[in-house]
Amino acid sequence: MSVKIREYRGTPYSRKDLEEGRVPAFRDKPRARYAWACGPAMGRFLAELKEGRIIGRRCRRCGRVLVPPRMFCEWCFRPTDEWVYIRDTGTVLTFSASYLGPAAERLKEPIIIAVIQLDGASPGIGILHKLGEVKQEEVHVGMRVKAVWKPPEEREGAITDILYFKPIREGQGGGE
Amino acid sequence: MASVKRRVAVIGAGITLFRRRMRETGRELSFYAAKMALETAGITIRDVDAVVCGSAPDAFDGVHMKGEYLLDGMGGHNKPYVRVYVGGGTGVFTPIAAWWHVASGHFDVVLAIAEEKMSSCHPHPQKAFTTIFDPIYTRPLGPNLVWIFALEMQRYMSVHGVKKEQIALISVKNKRNALDHPCAQLPAKITVQDVLNSEVMVWPVQRLDISPPSDGAAAVVLAAEHIAKRLTDDPVWIEGVGWCLDSTYWTNRDLYYPKYVEYAARMAYKMAGIKNPPKEIDVAEPYDPFDYKEAHHAEGLMLARKGEYLKGIKDEDDIFARYGRDGDLPICPSGGLLGVGNPIAAAGLMKVCEIFWQLRGEAGKRQVKNDPRTGVAQAWGDLMQVGTVIVMRA
Amino acid sequence: MERRVAIVGVGYSGFAPQTADVSYKELMFEAATRAYEDAGIDPRRDVNSFITCAEDYWEGFSIFDEFVPDQLGAVLKPTCTVSADGLYGLVNAVMQIQSGLFDVVVVEAHSKASDILTYDDLLRFAMDPIYTRPLGWHAYALAGLEMARYLYDTGALEEHCAMVVEKNKANALLNPLASYGAKVSMDDVMASRPLFSPLKELDVAPLADGCVVMVLAAEEVARRLTDMPIWVLGMGWASESISPEIRDWCRAIYAELASQMAYDMAGITSPAKEVDLLEVDDRFSYKELQHVEALGICAYGEACRLLEEGIFDRDGDLPVNPSGGSLGVGNLLEASGLFRALEVVLQLRGEAGRHQVPDAEVGLAQCWRGLPTASGAVIILGVEREVGA
Numbered sequence: 001m002s003v004k005i006r007e008y009r010g011t012p013y014s015r016k017d018l019e020e021g022r023v024p025a026f027r028d029k030p031r032a033r034y035a036w037a038c039g040p041a042m043g044r045f046l047a048e049l050k051e052g053r054i055i056g057r058r059c060r061r062c063g064r065v066l067v068p069p070r071m072f073c074e075w076c077f078r079p080t081d082e083w084v085y086i087r088d089t090g091t092v093l094t095f096s097a098s099y100l101g102p103a104a105e106r107l108k109e110p111i112i113i114a115v116i117q118l119d120g121a122s123p124g125i126g127i128l129h130k131l132g133e134v135k136q137e138e139v140h141v142g143m144r145v146k147a148v149w150k151p152p153e154e155r156e157g158a159i160t161d162i163l164y165f166k167p168i169r170e171g172q173g174g175g176e
Numbered sequence: 177m178a179s180v181k182r183r184v185a186v187i188g189a190g191i192t193l194f195r196r197r198m199r200e201t202g203r204e205l206s207f208y209a210a211k212m213a214l215e216t217a218g219i220t221i222r223d224v225d226a227v228v229c230g231s232a233p234d235a236f237d238g239v240h241m242k243g244e245y246l247l248d249g250m251g252g253h254n255k256p257y258v259r260v261y262v263g264g265g266t267g268v269f270t271p272i273a274a275w276w277h278v279a280s281g282h283f284d285v286v287l288a289i290a291e292e293k294m295s296s297c298h299p300h301p302q303k304a305f306t307t308i309f310d311p312i313y314t315r316p317l318g319p320n321l322v323w324i325f326a327l328e329m330q331r332y333m334s335v336h337g338v339k340k341e342q343i344a345l346i347s348v349k350n351k352r353n354a355l356d357h358p359c360a361q362l363p364a365k366i367t368v369q370d371v372l373n374s375e376v377m378v379w380p381v382q383r384l385d386i387s388p389p390s391d392g393a394a395a396v397v398l399a400a401e402h403i404a405k406r407l408t409d410d411p412v413w414i415e416g417v418g419w420c421l422d423s424t425y426w427t428n429r430d431l432y433y434p435k436y437v438e439y440a441a442r443m444a445y446k447m448a449g450i451k452n453p454p455k456e457i458d459v460a461e462p463y464d465p466f467d468y469k470e471a472h473h474a475e476g477l478m479l480a481r482k483g484e485y486l487k488g489i490k491d492e493d494d495i496f497a498r499y500g501r502d503g504d505l506p507i508c509p510s511g512g513l514l515g516v517g518n519p520i521a522a523a524g525l526m527k528v529c530e531i532f533w534q535l536r537g538e539a540g541k542r543q544v545k546n547d548p549r550t551g552v553a554q555a556w557g558d559l560m561q562v563g564t565v566i567v568m569r570a
Numbered sequence: 571m572e573r574r575v576a577i578v579g580v581g582y583s584g585f586a587p588q589t590a591d592v593s594y595k596e597l598m599f600e601a602a603t604r605a606y607e608d609a610g611i612d613p614r615r616d617v618n619s620f621i622t623c624a625e626d627y628w629e630g631f632s633i634f635d636e637f638v639p640d641q642l643g644a645v646l647k648p649t650c651t652v653s654a655d656g657l658y659g660l661v662n663a664v665m666q667i668q669s670g671l672f673d674v675v676v677v678e679a680h681s682k683a684s685d686i687l688t689y690d691d692l693l694r695f696a697m698d699p700i701y702t703r704p705l706g707w708h709a710y711a712l713a714g715l716e717m718a719r720y721l722y723d724t725g726a727l728e729e730h731c732a733m734v735v736e737k738n739k740a741n742a743l744l745n746p747l748a749s750y751g752a753k754v755s756m757d758d759v760m761a762s763r764p765l766f767s768p769l770k771e772l773d774v775a776p777l778a779d780g781c782v783v784m785v786l787a788a789e790e791v792a793r794r795l796t797d798m799p800i801w802v803l804g805m806g807w808a809s810e811s812i813s814p815e816i817r818d819w820c821r822a823i824y825a826e827l828a829s830q831m832a833y834d835m836a837g838i839t840s841p842a843k844e845v846d847l848l849e850v851d852d853r854f855s856y857k858e859l860q861h862v863e864a865l866g867i868c869a870y871g872e873a874c875r876l877l878e879e880g881i882f883d884r885d886g887d888l889p890v891n892p893s894g895g896s897l898g899v900g901n902l903l904e905a906s907g908l909f910r911a912l913e914v915v916l917q918l919r920g921e922a923g924r925h926q927v928p929d930a931e932v933g934l935a936q937c938w939r940g941l942p943t944a945s946g947a948v949i950i951l952g953v954e955r956e957v958g959a
Contacts, residue, residue: 005212005216005358008191008192008193008358008359009192009193009200009208009212010192010193010194010195010198010200010205010208010359010391010392011198011199011200012193012195012196012197012198012199013197013198013199014197015197018197023199026699026700026704027298028238028695028699028703030238030240030627030691030692030695031688031691031695032627032630032688032691032692032695033686033687033688033691034311034630034685034686034687035685035687036311036312036593036594036630036682036685037589037590037591037592037593037594037682037684037685038312038593039591039592039593039595039596040591040592040596041593041595041596042312042593045312046312066425066428067428068313068425070425070595070640071595071596071599072595072596072599072640072641074423074425074639074640074641074643074645075614075645076614077606077612077613077614077643079599093331093430094327094328094330094331094334094431095327095330096323096326096327096330096378096379096380096381097376097378097379098320098322098323098326098377098378098379099375099376099377099378099379100302100320100322100377100378101318101320102302102303102306102318102319102320103299103300103302103303104300104302104303104320110379111318113317113319113323113326113327114327115327115427124428124429124430125427125428126427126428127313127427128313128314128317128319128427129317130317136379141330141334158312158316159312159313159314159316159317160316160317179670180669180670180671181573181668181669181670182669201700232633233626233632233633234625234626234627234632235626235632238695238699239695239696239698239699240625240626240627240692240693240695240696241625241627241653241696241939241943243653243654244696244809244812244939244942244943244945245696245698245812247809247811247812247945248811248813252809253809253810253811254808254809254810254823254827255808255809256806256807256808256809256827256828256831257807257808257809257945258652258653258654258658258661258662258807259652259653259654260650260651260652260653260662261633261635261650261651261652261653262633262635262649262650262651263633263635263636269650273650273662275669276662276665276666276669276671277665279669279670279671280664280665280666280667280668280669281572281668282665282668304632305632307626307630307631307632308631308632308633308636309631310631310637311630311631417671418648419648419649419650420646420647420648420649421620421635421638421639421644421645421646421647421648421649421650422639422645422646423639423640423645423646424636424637424638424639424640425640435646436646439646439647440648443648447671557633558633558635558636559636561636561639562635562649
């Protein structure tokens with residue numbers, strides 16, 4: 001390749017070239033708006049969040065309790081069988097501290113995120129959420145955490161009805 | 177299952193520069209890559225029977241159904257043309273789809289092109305990535321794409337006890353390899369200390385652990401055996417293809433090991449008759465959008481045991497001795513995504529082009545010294561879900 | 571020898587103007603479950619590869635294949651997206667099988683149009699950002715322009731297009747899957763609100779939701795699974811540039827090329843005689859006439875005359891869109907073509923109930939990818955014929 005080709009095409013430009021008008025450009029903004037039907041599984045999950053509860057589904061064949069709940073088990077390929085309430089305490093499976101916002105903007109204070117295996121769900125079945133009331137250095141795999149909920153009147157039926165999960169400190173008990 | 181119907185070879189490859197922003201439109205970038213591939217194959221667009229396009233999220237280029245928009249530049253006008261898509265895995269999947277166009281007997285010459293123009297997306301292409309997340313479970317949390325890599329990297333490091341200092345050596349190796357790639361966006365001679373001193377993005381991921389967003393296009397020409405033998409003395413045969421997609425519920429999976437890459441690799445190795453990958457594969461281009469991914473994927477490709485890719489590797493000499501161009505098993509001699517750039521779909525195809533040139537002995541300063549006969553290129557994508565693998569032999 | 575491929579199972583769900591009670595996950599799970607039941611297979615054990623046909627912006631998320639494997643039974647299996655209509659999924663599934671790589675491949679496509687709030691903006695977003703979008707027109711302008719030129723070149727009249735609407739909506743009344751069956755007269759269509767003349771409101775197919783899943787198998791496997799395999803006799807696809815600046819405003823060249831490829835493969839030389847029914851895209855009424863001509867059924871300008879004579883009626887010599895077409899069933903976005911193929915399968919199996927075309931043995935399904943594209947695919951399906959029949 002490199003031995004046979006003389007020229008590789010492409011004309012780079014810089015952000016300044018664009019800002020200072022040296023590169024012609026056309027601007028447009030898509031209006032792409034959706035109202036996704038939640039269906040029975042996600043719908044019930046969100047409705048329960050509004051009530052301050054987390055719900056999952058069990059597949060009797062493989063025995064797994066699944067969160068987020070789904071009407072079908074993807075391993076067995078059959079409908080799941082029953083609703084199961086999950087506790088709002090759990091264990092950190094993995095975590096990270098983000099200094100980036102959604103548009104790659106820098107954040108002064110990091111957002112601490114984690115995949116949390118909830119008590120009552122099957123091993124390895126976790127959800128993604130934030131951690132709060134904790135310093136980055138304190139977080140470790142295996143840390144026990146509990147959900148901090150928005151006050152009932154502020155809940156909307158969204159994953160953000162849980163503000164974050166906080167560590168369960170010594171003497172605070174492991175959950176209800 | 178029946179045995180594979182027809183042998184298919186790669187007979188030409190082309191690639192544009194990879195840069196953060198380029199003036200050319202997506203169509204023009206595609207055209208440059210396609211033209212180069214056709215010229216090196218010694219044919220024109222008239223000889224091409226069908227075109228397969230690969231491009232990742234439409235949100236980057238800013239055109240819905242962008243496959244249709246791009247086809248002008250891809251040579252798809254008045255031809256059978258289709259776009260395939262598996263997120264970041266697309267770059268290696270596009271030639272796989274082109275492979276079945278030829279192997280099935282329906283077409284003799286097929287052009288596979290991948291293009292990406294991330295610079296169109298303002299203020300930053302990262303914002304478009306938020307749309308890959310589930311709108312109910314994940315988006316309300318305000319995620320950034322790097323979150324999932326950080327969680328995965330954390331898991332890999334914690335399960336296997338691999339240190340950042342070791343992982344950073346991969347970034348050092350690839351960016352240095354990229355100094356010899358004419359299209360490279362971020363070639364550099366850096367040290368492990370540079371990586372560890374770089375800005376923390378989403379811990380443990382730091383700036384120099386990551387590949388940049390880019391514009392670029394790459395293309396390969398595939399031909400059936402009888403045509404390949406007529407057109408060139410040096411066809412590079414596609415001996416194995418594999419791909420695999422894991423569950424969307426990534427929080428219900430252990431991220432330390434890419435099972436889906438292993439399954440894809442098994443499918444491709446079985447087809448190619450490879451039983452002992454580290455011995456039978458001479459050169460490999462696993463997908464490296466982040467440095468730890470090279471290790472993660474190389475283990476998925478069964479080139480090293482789980483957790484052992486970086487075993488015993490303490491410094492630059494170690495990593496170049498094992499995985500450098502003169503090393504025991506050259507990995508990412510091109511400079512990978514870390515060094516050459518990451519225009520999502522085109523990046524994977526860049527790796528396929530690299531294996532093509534390596535197996536032909538045409539890689540110039542990047543040529544690996546072990547006279548490679550068998551090479552593997554792999555790409556990855558979605559929510560840590562898809563592995564696409566291609567095995568090529570000279 | 572070419573490895574023959576057959577459709578051995580079909581499943582579908584939704585098929586309503588909106589399906590707000592389920593998410594796309596449940597919609598797909600139901601259609602897939604039905605298809606696997608029809609084929610008598612277990613996807614976790616028997617299916618080698620899965621293809622979904624989707625476009626990010628119809629769904630509202632990027633990289634839609636992320637979200638499909640679970641409800642199709644495709645977890646940890648080869649799965650990919652073809653960014654095109656469901657018929658493109660079928661042709662790629664056939665190639666996957668004929669390459670020798672797989673024996674059983676599943677194809678899925680769906681429309682959850684009811685989740686989309688800004689459909690018109692999305693159509694606009696598909697147009698060329700430099701040359702076309704700045705004009706500020708609704709995408710239907712392109713359809714109006716094409717319809718005007720088509721009528722001018724062929725001598726067909728707006729009334730003929732209105733006749734297509736009347737026929738298809740009437741057919742739809744007999745099709746339980748159709749959302750928009752109605753007794754609509756030509757005068758109703760001619761009097762409907764003008765959009766981009768000569769295009770009028772009733773010339774345009776309204777949106778609907780629905781999911782179709784099909785199971786394809788290589789010959790040896792197909793014969794084991796079913797007594798009634800529906801063979802893929804021929805297939806083709808082709809694209810033209812989306813640029814309005816260089817297209818032919820009268821002929822659907824993509825359909826000419828695609829059908830020629832399919833006929834060559836099927837060994838069909840006189841399609842009008844050798845095909846028993848046609849399911850073609852009629853998202854805009856004039857497209858049905860244009861596509862029938864592009865498929866070589868008759869010369870350009872002749873379709874309107876054949877329509878007048880009742881040849882294309884449900885009980886005519888060559889039924890076109892006995893399902894009701896998109897005008898009657900609804901515009902199913904990327905599932906439109908797969909729905910056409912579904913109709914042909916049901917017809918060939920004799921399972922089309924009240925809208926059954928008698929003695930159907932060979933059927934053709936064609937799709938167009940909709941505005942602003944000029945791309946489409948064709949598939950020709952047939953039942954086993956006894957030698958000499």
